[in-house]
Amino acid sequence: MLTPEELEADALFPWLRDLSLKPVPPLEIPEPQRSGESEADCSSCDKADDAYIWTNDAWRLWPMTGFPLRGCVMLESRVHGDSFVDLPPPLLADLGPTIARVERAVLSIGEVGRVHVARWGDGGGHFHLWFLPRPLGAMHMRGSGLVPWVEALDPPDNAVLSAAHEAIAAAMSQPS
Numbered sequence: 001m002l003t004p005e006e007l008e009a010d011a012l013f014p015w016l017r018d019l020s021l022k023p024v025p026p027l028e029i030p031e032p033q034r035s036g037e038s039e040a041d042c043s044s045c046d047k048a049d050d051a052y053i054w055t056n057d058a059w060r061l062w063p064m065t066g067f068p069l070r071g072c073v074m075l076e077s078r079v080h081g082d083s084f085v086d087l088p089p090p091l092l093a094d095l096g097p098t099i100a101r102v103e104r105a106v107l108s109i110g111e112v113g114r115v116h117v118a119r120w121g122d123g124g125g126h127f128h129l130w131f132l133p134r135p136l137g138a139m140h141m142r143g144s145g146l147v148p149w150v151e152a153l154d155p156p157d158n159a160v161l162s163a164a165h166e167a168i169a170a171a172m173s174q175p176s
């Protein structure tokens with residue numbers, strides 16, 4: 001376990017302040033409901049295709065704003081399902097090539113060191129993968145250090161984010 005001093009000294013940790021460990025909360029069982037637990041109560045299923053920057057018969061790509069990363073996108077399944085175990089086999093077989101296609105499109109915006117692909121699922125019950133482009137040279141954001149820095153920094157101007165998403169949409173429209 002890192003001490004507060006070691007945590008503050010770690011380049012992956014964005015804060016400088018006196019820190020002490022919170023008491024570990026008790027377990028919550030059963031766990032609280034997430035949004036979109038069912039198809040009938042799912043904001044992703046309710047969205048029209050024109051809210052996304054790219055779609056096909058199986059997948060839709062959502063432009064993430066409010067994050068200090070150019071080109072942050074979320075890949076959602078068109079069908080409602082929670083995790084990998086809920087997706088039909090043909091969709092799972094298509095997922096790998098689709099991830100590679102999205103990664104290529106995100107890399108195409110330039111000045112990206114690496115595209116982190118993340119699956120958490122604790123926030124919503126509709127299958128989604130995060131594509132988080134680490135800015136080129138931002139070694140303080142490498143690995144899991146990207147998340148606390150993303151939560152600590154303000155996003156760039158909307159025009160910057162929109163331009164990156166437009167470039168990703170253009171790359172996705174190319175034949176794979």
Ligand SMILES: [Zn+2]
Nearest residue numbers: 042045080126
């Ligand atoms: Zn859904």
